[in-house]
Amino acid sequence: MTAAVSKGARPSLRHRLADRGFDRILLLVLPALTFMLVLFFYPAVYGGVLSFQPLGGKGGPFGDYAKFFGDPYMRESIWNTFRIALPAALFNVLAAIPIAVRMRGRVRGKRTMNTLLVVPISLGTVLVSEGLLTYLGPRGWLNRTLMGLGIIHQPIQLVHNMWGVIISLIITGFPFAFLLTLSYISGINPKMEEAASTLGAGPWKRFRYVTLPLLAPGLAITFCLTFVLAFAVFPSAVLLGNPAGDSHVLAVAAANAAFQQYDYPMASAISVITAVFELLVVALVLALRSRLYSGSTAGGKG
Amino acid sequence: MPKATFSELRLEGVTRAFAKSVALSDLSLTVKNGEFVALLGPSGCGKSTALNCLAGLLPLSAGTISLDDRRVDTLAPERRGFGMVFQNYALFPHLSVRRNVAFGLQMHKTPKAEIARRVDAALNLVQLSAHGNKHPSQLSGGQQQRVAIARAVVMEPQVVLMDEPLSNLDAKLRHEMRGEMQRLHRELGLTTVYVTHDQEEALSLADRLVVLHDGRVQQIGKPEEVYLRPVNTFVADFMGYRNLLAMTADGEGAGGDLHVSGLGMSLTARHPIAGDARGAVTVAIRPDDLVVGEVEGNRIDVLVQSVEYLGKDFELEVQTEQGARLFLRTSEHLSIGQRVTIGVRPDRVMVYS
Ligand SMILES: Nc1ncnc2c1ncn2[C@@H]1O[C@H](COP(=O)(O)OP(=O)(O)OP(=O)(O)O)[C@@H](O)[C@H]1O
Ligand SMILES: [Mg+2]
Numbered sequence: 001m002t003a004a005v006s007k008g009a010r011p012s013l014r015h016r017l018a019d020r021g022f023d024r025i026l027l028l029v030l031p032a033l034t035f036m037l038v039l040f041f042y043p044a045v046y047g048g049v050l051s052f053q054p055l056g057g058k059g060g061p062f063g064d065y066a067k068f069f070g071d072p073y074m075r076e077s078i079w080n081t082f083r084i085a086l087p088a089a090l091f092n093v094l095a096a097i098p099i100a101v102r103m104r105g106r107v108r109g110k111r112t113m114n115t116l117l118v119v120p121i122s123l124g125t126v127l128v129s130e131g132l133l134t135y136l137g138p139r140g141w142l143n144r145t146l147m148g149l150g151i152i153h154q155p156i157q158l159v160h161n162m163w164g165v166i167i168s169l170i171i172t173g174f175p176f177a178f179l180l181t182l183s184y185i186s187g188i189n190p191k192m193e194e195a196a197s198t199l200g201a202g203p204w205k206r207f208r209y210v211t212l213p214l215l216a217p218g219l220a221i222t223f224c225l226t227f228v229l230a231f232a233v234f235p236s237a238v239l240l241g242n243p244a245g246d247s248h249v250l251a252v253a254a255a256n257a258a259f260q261q262y263d264y265p266m267a268s269a270i271s272v273i274t275a276v277f278e279l280l281v282v283a284l285v286l287a288l289r290s291r292l293y294s295g296s297t298a299g300g301k302g
Numbered sequence: 303m304p305k306a307t308f309s310e311l312r313l314e315g316v317t318r319a320f321a322k323s324v325a326l327s328d329l330s331l332t333v334k335n336g337e338f339v340a341l342l343g344p345s346g347c348g349k350s351t352a353l354n355c356l357a358g359l360l361p362l363s364a365g366t367i368s369l370d371d372r373r374v375d376t377l378a379p380e381r382r383g384f385g386m387v388f389q390n391y392a393l394f395p396h397l398s399v400r401r402n403v404a405f406g407l408q409m410h411k412t413p414k415a416e417i418a419r420r421v422d423a424a425l426n427l428v429q430l431s432a433h434g435n436k437h438p439s440q441l442s443g444g445q446q447q448r449v450a451i452a453r454a455v456v457m458e459p460q461v462v463l464m465d466e467p468l469s470n471l472d473a474k475l476r477h478e479m480r481g482e483m484q485r486l487h488r489e490l491g492l493t494t495v496y497v498t499h500d501q502e503e504a505l506s507l508a509d510r511l512v513v514l515h516d517g518r519v520q521q522i523g524k525p526e527e528v529y530l531r532p533v534n535t536f537v538a539d540f541m542g543y544r545n546l547l548a549m550t551a552d553g554e555g556a557g558g559d560l561h562v563s564g565l566g567m568s569l570t571a572r573h574p575i576a577g578d579a580r581g582a583v584t585v586a587i588r589p590d591d592l593v594v595g596e597v598e599g600n601r602i603d604v605l606v607q608s609v610e611y612l613g614k615d616f617e618l619e620v621q622t623e624q625g626a627r628l629f630l631r632t633s634e635h636l637s638i639g640q641r642v643t644i645g646v647r648p649d650r651v652m653v654y655s
Contacts, residue, residue, distance in 0.1 A: 189392065191388055191390065191392035192392050192393075192394060192395075194357075194359050194379070194386075194388070194392065195386065195388055195392040195393075195394075195453075196394075196405065196409075197358075197359070197378070197379040197380045198357055198358075198359070198379050198380070198382075198384060198385060198386040198454075199380075199385075199405050199406030199409055199453070199454075199457065200380050200383070200406050200409040200410050200457075201380055201405075201406075201409045202378075202380050205409060209405070209409075210394060213396045214395070214396055292396075293395065293396035295395055295396075295437075295439055296395055296439065297395065298395075
């Protein structure tokens, strides 16, 4: 006691730092931080800087940006990306909700179902695209079955256009959205729905007024993650889509700039544009999310 | 929602089995309109199971539940109209206190003005009018508890079910809330089935007690019946008969009195519950029924082993010459090592075969 008093009324530096959340355990994040700086931050900054240095200095620092927005074909790639990524991400989240609602708690065959759903994630986009190409193609099983049943007379075109890309994004993105949603929904105390039922709420009202509001913040995060994954679509856009036409997405445009025209600054500029649009959507969703209740879902006992 | 009336809620053979165990077996009980019934028993005895079956949250494995002649056990909880206060409140964390309380009325499409009026009245009743716009996480445990009660009673349900509503509160608040429960029941006259593992709470609140053990009903009766005349050693133990002694019945004496002996004691019991008049029996005596000094011929000579001061009186652990330990409560100041004679009224000696 006396020692502390003789040092003056100020608590020691260590205590003051600990008060603000700095302590020695925090040092453990240093390796991860270094990793982030070297592998992520540095390339990002490097690319960002590079995008303001067009080849030959044409058009000043914003030359490549002006060129991108000045070229209708290039500009169109923004719209193409949104047209593919938004429906895919929305579908993934919306389809995950009812299934996750059914699968929470103890359901027979849950583990098998989860395994089946995780497989596409581990297969990787290229393999999935190859598979879809033969399955959905004009001579694939799907078209042959539908024609055999007389439901259609002409093969429907599901590959080499944006539909192929969207379908592949659903196949690889849905398991991801589902597992996330399932974990959010499992965190909601089922007693609350029981309480709602004793207060006269049927299944739909319980979902609408209790589960959904508590799930919504998690759904926002799930949407952001699947959207970001879909927005960066590349292999399936090339393999399953029409990379010169309706699947000429931002990643394809950037890859073309880098590897066909060897214009790295242009590729960097396109990447920066991709990041900006992605962040805009994420920021919008998170802003909406912040207006929702996002506290504990454990059941109102604190 | 009109306040439907009924004259009795009848449970017949209500049974609930889980995969490996039977959590509740053969519960039969009739609750009169306006009655306050407490289900009492130790942890895991099936109290919550019984309540969940009543509310419709758990389907029955066997048995029926009916309101007068109308069977309700096949109705979904939302159509049964029984209010429920959950063991852990289960308030809606995303809604304010007011909207929590209004939830049920909104589900029933009650007009806005009426919702406002009834929510005000309910919040007033539980003395939370000042906290209507807070969220549950901003309330203390006791306040959350009262929101849970308001949320259930605002519906004026035909039957209100409460699952250990006071178990998460500290001793002082629990005592206060006990008073409020009494007041609420008096003011609203709601038929109540109340679950608790606290015998004091059950005794002070209920018109009738149902003591459960391992999913089976042990005794149903008025508080004083269960307290003074437990039907078996389990109920006796649960109701605070701390002295459970293995003795031998020597046969009936004059006027239906029963003599029991053993462990260096010889006692007279005036008690109708005894099965066989001879043979091995368990004798149950409450610590506060043992008094210093001989009583009607019942005398035990003991040595004081330990003394615990409890404020109003003392709890003593004493030992007979044969080494049997007894607990007694007395206001007399005795010290460790003292030899005393204690006694017990014959009608306060319970004998179970
Ligand atoms: N979902 C379930 N599956 C299997 N067994 C269960 C389930 N719910 C309860 N049980 C069992 O049923 C028995 C009674 O449980 P219950 O919850 O009714 O006890 P309780 O009397 O309310 O206890 P407490 O005072 O601890 O709340 C327990 O042995 C418990 O293990
Ligand atoms: Mg319980």
